[in-house]
Structures are given as structure tokens and as C-alpha cells.
Amino acid sequence: MTSKATRGRQEVEMKKLQKESSRQVTFSKRRNGLFKKASEICLPCGANIGIIVFSPKGKPFIFGHPNIETILGRFFSGSLAMDDYENGSATTETGLCFQELYDECEEALEKLKEEKKKRIEHTKEAMKNKGEFWWDEAIDDNMGLEELEAYLKAIEELRNNVARKANESMMCDVVADSGGYFDFGIAADAFNFDHCPSHDFGAAGQL
Amino acid sequence: MTSKATRGRQEVEMKKLQKESSRQVTFSKRRNGLFKKASEICLPCGANIGIIVFSPKGKPFIFGHPNIETILGRFFSGSLAMDDYENGSATTETGLCFQELYDECEEALEKLKEEKKKRIEHTKEAMKNKGEFWWDEAIDDNMGLEELEAYLKAIEELRNNVARKANESMMCDVVADSGGYFDFGIAADAFNFDHCPSHDFGAAGQL
DNA sequence: CGCGCTATATTTAGATG
DNA sequence: TCATCTAAATATAGCGC
Numbered sequence: 001m002t003s004k005a006t007r008g009r010q011e012v013e014m015k016k017l018q019k020e021s022s023r024q025v026t027f028s029k030r031r032n033g034l035f036k037k038a039s040e041i042c043l044p045c046g047a048n049i050g051i052i053v054f055s056p057k058g059k060p061f062i063f064g065h066p067n068i069e070t071i072l073g074r075f076f077s078g079s080l081a082m083d084d085y086e087n088g089s090a091t092t093e094t095g096l097c098f099q100e101l102y103d104e105c106e107e108a109l110e111k112l113k114e115e116k117k118k119r120i121e122h123t124k125e126a127m128k129n130k131g132e133f134w135w136d137e138a139i140d141d142n143m144g145l146e147e148l149e150a151y152l153k154a155i156e157e158l159r160n161n162v163a164r165k166a167n168e169s170m171m172c173d174v175v176a177d178s179g180g181y182f183d184f185g186i187a188a189d190a191f192n193f194d195h196c197p198s199h200d201f202g203a204a205g206q207l
Numbered sequence: 208m209t210s211k212a213t214r215g216r217q218e219v220e221m222k223k224l225q226k227e228s229s230r231q232v233t234f235s236k237r238r239n240g241l242f243k244k245a246s247e248i249c250l251p252c253g254a255n256i257g258i259i260v261f262s263p264k265g266k267p268f269i270f271g272h273p274n275i276e277t278i279l280g281r282f283f284s285g286s287l288a289m290d291d292y293e294n295g296s297a298t299t300e301t302g303l304c305f306q307e308l309y310d311e312c313e314e315a316l317e318k319l320k321e322e323k324k325k326r327i328e329h330t331k332e333a334m335k336n337k338g339e340f341w342w343d344e345a346i347d348d349n350m351g352l353e354e355l356e357a358y359l360k361a362i363e364e365l366r367n368n369v370a371r372k373a374n375e376s377m378m379c380d381v382v383a384d385s386g387g388y389f390d391f392g393i394a395a396d397a398f399n400f401d402h403c404p405s406h407d408f409g410a411a412g413q414l
Numbered sequence: 415c416g417c418g419c420t421a422t423a424t425t426t427a428g429a430t431g
Numbered sequence: 432t433c434a435t436c437t438a439a440a441t442a443t444a445g446c447g448c
Binding site: 214215216217218219244 | 442
């Protein structure tokens with residue numbers, strides 16, 4: 001015993017690990033654990049699971065039972081059989097069903113866009129009137145920053161409000177309905193889920 | 208103690224659970240565990256994970272960070288342009304490569320969190336000092352609005368910058384080449400996975 | 415990197431309400 | 432169906448190799 005340093009499993013902190021090195025190690029260990037867990041569900045429970053993991057550096061790791069192709073195939077074609085989700089019975093913490101939430105988001109999004117446009121015009125006008133040097137790129141840059149920030153907040157929102165509760169308690173929820181069969185034109189639509197936030201959604205009701 | 212029956216965690220048997228009822232229960236519990244594990248990798252390690260689970264009865268459950276469509280977008284586009292991602296040359300419309308974008312978001316997220324925390328404390332203090340009526344819900348409500356806005360922007364960002372580019376262009380091609388059937392072999396092979404015949408663990412090499 | 419080790423933190427099977 | 436409880440099995444952080 002040459003050391004008194006902390007040992008053994010620590011409470012899992014849900015914040016970004018600062019040290020690059022330990023982040024890598026932790027990632028590898030947990031990824032292995034995740035895949036093992038998955039395999040402990042597939043066989044005993046007769047489930048099919050597909051997992052795609054992108055490491056912090058962007059390297060992909062795949063788990064698939066029976067294989068990833070089958071899972072993805074079922075996923076896309078299966079959007080057909082998602083009637084159970086469509087009724088939007090699953091609700092969020094706020095009492096809104098996901099569909100409602102998403103719909104509201106869409107509407108509000110439109111309003112935000114318009115408002116932003118107005119503000120930009122307004123700003124341009126103001127700057128021109130003051131005779132200051134002006135060129136569009138300036139605004140574009142600003143918007144980039146704004147949107148990055150918004151994106152960040154979005155991630156936070158997605159995690160905190162949706163994922164947290166869903167994960168810690170019970171993963172209730174909804175999956176998106178791509179509305180499609182599996183022809184590839186529609187496969188693309190699968191990415192246009194009008195609803196399907198970050199962490200999400202298993203289902204309520206019968207398994 | 209009215210029973211002497213086995214209790215507590217049993218050794219996990221890698222064979223199909225026979226009792227239908229307990230298989231369901233076990234499935235649900237383990238699925239929750241799996242999703243939780245996944246969330247414990249995403250944030251701390253800065254990884255992106257997508258999980259698709261089909262219950263024994265065929266019901267789909269999805270986990271996605273930041274969301275499933277982004278994961279799939281990266282997966283499919285990556286099948287054709289994985290090299291680009293690895294060397295960081297693949298870019299979004301904003302000029303940032305995906306990985307950079309994700310990384311930046313993660314980092315900035317941490318900062319935002321701290322700043323927000325400070326602002327809240329500051330506000331509370333200020334209100335108390337002014338002797339105004341105060342209750343925590345007020346702040347929570349405000350945050351709700353802020354986050355809704357952020358959430359909306361997130362949807363926009365995710366769709367526009369990630370999914371659209373990734374899918375509309377590349378994915379269709381991939382699929383087309385596969386003979387128009389559920390053959391994702393091409394996509395998978397492009398990753399050089401030692402991949403998932405039945406259940407397999409991810410790729411080797413640098414992360 | 416990954417493996418093995420060890421002390422702890424977590425997870426979870428089965429029972430119960 | 433779903434939450435809770437509890438004992439035991441597991442996962443894993445930090446260290447060395």
C-alpha cells in the first residue's frame with residue numbers, strides 16, 4: 001500500500017470529465033460495460049438491440065444483436081407499427097404529451113425566427129443611421145455565436161428536462177413516427193422526426 | 208421474513224428466461240439500466256450514443272444523445288465519409304466540422320451551467336436584499352421559458368445543420384447501392400467494424 | 415491502450431404492498 | 432402494472448504493469 005488515494009468506484013458525476021486521459025479510459029471502460037449490459041438483455045429477454053457509439057474523438061463503435069443492419073431495418077420499416085406511440089399517451093413532467101410539446105415547439109420556433117429577423121433588420125438600420133461601417137458578415141458572425149449558445153442550451157434542455165427524468169426514473173415516452181415505410185426516400189424522413197428530442201423514449205404500455 | 212426463497216441479485220444467466228412474466232420485468236429493468244449507463248457515458252465522456260431496443264414483443268425503445276437522428280445521420284454519412292470525420296474535415300454548413308461542433312458544445316455547456324448558477328444566486332440575493340417577495344418557483348418558471356426557447360433552437364440546429372446535410376445527400380446513395388433492400392452491409396463495412404454478427408463489441412484502434 | 419487488482423458504489427432479482 | 436426494499440452480484444475508479 002503505497003498510496004492512500006481514492007480507490008474503487010466513485011459516485012458517478014454527471015459532468016464532463018476534465019482530464020483528457022482519464023476521459024478516454026473512462027469512456028472505454030464504460031463502453032465495454034454498456035455493451036455487456038446490452039448482451040445481458042438480448043439473450044435472456046429475447047430482445048434485439050442496436051447501439052451506435054461515437055467516442056469523444058468521433059470514432060464509431062457498434063453493437064448489434066442479431067446485427068446492426070437488422071436493427072436499423074426494423075427501426076425504419078417499423079415506423080409503420082408505431083401506432084402505440086402516435087396516440088401521444090406518454091406525458092412529460094409538465095403534463096404535456098410529447099406530441100403537444102413538439103407542436104408547441106414548432107410554433108414557437110416560427111415566432112422566434114421572425115423576431116430574430118426583425119431584430120437583425122432593426123440593428124442594421126440603426127447602424128446605418130449612425131453611419132457606422134457595416135457589412136453583412138458581421139451580423140452573420142453574431143448569429144453564429146447566438147446559435148451556438150442556443151444549441152448549447154438546447155443540449156442542456158434536452159438532457160435536463162427530458163432525459164434526466166426519463167432516465168433516472170423510467171424512460172417513459174414516445175418515439176417519433178417517421179410516417180414511413182422503408183423505402184429510401186422515406187428513410188430520409190426518418191431524420192425529420194417532428195418530435196424526438198435527445199434522450200428519449202421508450203414506450204408506455206405493453207412491451 | 209415469510210420466505211426463504213432466493214433474493215437479491217442472482218448471477219446473470221446468459222440463457223433465455225423461461226417465464227414470460229419475469230422476462231418482461233427483467234427486460235424493463237435492464238433496459239432502464241442500459242439507458243442509464245448510456246447517459247453516464249455521454250456527458251462525462253463527451254460521447255454520442257444511439258440505442259435502439261426492440262422488446263421481446265417487438266416494441267421499440269429509443270435512446271439518443273443528442274438524439275437518434277443525429278446519431279443515425281453520423282452513422283450513415285460516416286459510412287461514406289468516415290475518413291472525413293476522422294481527420295476532422297467534414298464540415299457543417301457553418302464551417303465547423305462535426306466533431307468540433309460537438310466538442311465546443313460540450314465545453315460551452317459546462318460554462319453556461321456555471322454562469323447560470325451564479326446568475327440565479329445573484330438574483331436571489333438581490334431580491335432578498337430588496338426585501339421583495341421571493342420564492343424559488345419564480346426562477347424555475349423563468350428558466351423554463353429560457354430553456355424552451357433553447358430547445359426550439361436546438362431542434363432547428365439539429366435538423367438544419369446535421370441531419371439535412373448528412374442524409375439528403377449521402378444516405379440515399381448508400382441505400383441505393385445496397386440494391387434497395389435492407390442491406391446496410393455497405394454502411395457497416397465502411398466502418399471497418401469487426402462487427403456485429405450476433406453481438407459484438409466495437410472497433411479497435413484509436414478512439 | 416488494455417489487463418488485473420481491490421475497495422466501493424451501483425445494479426438488480428425477487429418479494430411485497 | 433409499478434414503487435419499494437434488500438441481499439447479493441456487478442461495475443468501475445484509480446493504480447501498476
